[in-house]
Amino acid sequence: MQPSVHVDVHELPSLAGTEPVALLPRLTSLLQDGAAVKGDTLFPRGRGLRSRYVCRGAEGFQDCIRFPDDSWLIISDFPVARTVGQRYSGEDVVKFHVKLSGVTPIGLSTQEHMVLAGPAAFIISQPLGVEKWEFVLKDNQESSVTVIYRRSHLLAWFDEQCSPMSPRLRSIIGPESAKQAACAPVHLSPMIVAVARDLLQSPYQGTLRVIHAEAKARELSCMILNQLAQGATDQVCDVVLSHRDVERLHEAKDILARNIIDPPTIDLLSRRVALNQKKLRVGFKVVFGESTFDYCQRLRMERARELLDAGETSLVRISEAVGYAYPSSFSVAFKRYYGVLPKDVRGRGRSLTPRRARSG
Structure with missing residues (x-):
């Protein structure tokens, strides 16, 4: 889920006077230059290149890997010593970006700016001729994975009879979106995190490293x-979230976290954060991967488990601490969530997994 990060774009260094660069030719040039460097056996020559970074005694790297179909994978894991920005010209590409940590403000000439802050995932479409600027902010650990495709390559994956595109997917990468930039958040599922970590921590070298990277990408x-x-x-396809909307969703999440005993209704919460109810309900699910009810229920059950682990023996006190008027109602909710009654786990240090996580 994406943390609430506020960045004043007016305080970022000016990029006036800098020329936009074409990313894919730049990456190709890096590989060609790197092929002449001897002694680095991490990748076969011309297939990948590792750039190494050192900042205040901490080491890091960025891998650039090119696949046979001319798609690219960029794996970054390095400390950011200073804020750096760049302008990029539009090449009609689509990027799948998973950021485990780090902060990257971006701006597309046809869309309001956004802040990509980890942990989070995004899909970014940059049509031909649409310029993009982006910064990596200092004093952060940039840990991310980006897969880059040409739009035409992705479109070839879909067939209107066998695998048609959904309206939401069409609005981002479809032919009719070729002139409209887009940056949309994607739910950061545990499986996505696991694949990103596999790429960041790959144990392979040489050709095997490229094969592993392509499979995971x-x-x-x-x-x-x-x-x-x-x-x-x-109903996600017809809800468009701006950077300001995402910030308000994080504000709503913070309000719920502070009020698990008596959480506000959707109507009251929508008025407090100045979002309409549909955008609040659907947007919360898109950004955080769970509904407002499921989020509050998870916090309640996790808090109850903490109290049980700490040795609290009174179900009355635990019930009151997590917003239940009657211990019997709390016990039913706890069993529905964890599959066992609270009296069966008190003080036993028993490992519990929510039923939903076990079944999913």
Whole structure:
């Protein structure tokens, strides 16, 4: 889930006077230059390159890997010593970006700016001729994975008879979106995090490293595309979230976290954060991967478990601490969530997993 990060774009260094660069030719040039460097056996020559960074005694790296179909994978894990910005010209590309940590403000000439702050996932479409600027902010650990495709390559994956695109997916990568930039948040599922970590911590070298990277990059892309495809069935496709909307959703999440005993209703919460109820309900699910009710219930049950682990023996006190008027109602809710009654786990240090996580 994406943390609430506020960045004043007017305080970022000016990029006036800098020329926009074309990313893919730049990456190709890096590989060609790197192929002449001897002694680095991490990748076969011309297939990948590792750039190494050192900041205040901490080491880091960025891998650039090119696949046979001219798609790219960029794996970054390095400390950011200073804020750096760059302008990029539009090349009609689509990026799948998973950021485990770090802060990257971006701006597209046809869309309001956004702040990509980890942990979070995004899909970014940059059409031909649409310029993008982005910064990496200092004093952060940039840990991210980005898969880059040409739009035409992605469109070839879909067939209107066998695998048609959902309306939400079409609005981002479809032919009719070729002139409209987009940056949409994607739910950061545990499986997406696991694939990103596999790429960041790959144990392989040489050709095996490239094969492993391509397999994981495809898997990551399929997960994100599948989310966007399924989004059409839950009213996500017709809700567009701006950077300001996402900030208000984080404000709503903070309000709920502070009021688990007596959480505000959707109507009251929507008025407090100045979002309409539909955008609040659907947007909360898109950004955080769970409904407002499920979020509050999870916090209540986790708090109850903490009290039980700490040795609290009174179900009355635990019930009151998590917003239940009657211990019997709390016990039913606890069993529904964890599969066991609270009296069966008090002080035993028993490992519990929510039923939903076990079944999913």
